[in-house]
Amino acid sequence: MARDIARTTARAVLGIPLPARREPSAPGLTGSAESSRLLADLARAGWPAAALALRLAVNARTVAEVRDKRPRLRLDLAMRIRRLHRGLIGLDPVSQGIRPADAARVRTTGARHAVGG
Numbered sequence: 001m002a003r004d005i006a007r008t009t010a011r012a013v014l015g016i017p018l019p020a021r022r023e024p025s026a027p028g029l030t031g032s033a034e035s036s037r038l039l040a041d042l043a044r045a046g047w048p049a050a051a052l053a054l055r056l057a058v059n060a061r062t063v064a065e066v067r068d069k070r071p072r073l074r075l076d077l078a079m080r081i082r083r084l085h086r087g088l089i090g091l092d093p094v095s096q097g098i099r100p101a102d103a104a105r106v107r108t109t110g111a112r113h114a115v116g117g
Helices: 007-014 031-046 049-056 062-068 075-088 100-116
Strands: 030-032 072-074
Touching: 030 075, 031 049, 031 062, 031 075, 031 100, 049 062, 049 075, 062 075, 072 075
Parallel strands: none
Antiparallel strands: 030 072
């Protein structure tokens, strides 16, 4: 069975490069508290969920659910959110192609959620 052949042996014997095994870089689930805080922080800075979702390669609804305290999320997504926050928090969303009206709306909503709990 091909599955039993060691990767290096398969290459040596068959001369066929095997595709890389696709393993998750960060398997498992983690709590969403930090990711929720980071996404809320980006919302207060004016970053819409749709723009963040595009950069995270997820659905905008996923971003909204994590921001609004989904209990758990995949560890690889949590790490991507942390990297995204680090890269965007110092940037003005409008200078990055976000419409000024959208950024203002998201800032207002984000501030309202921060005050309201």
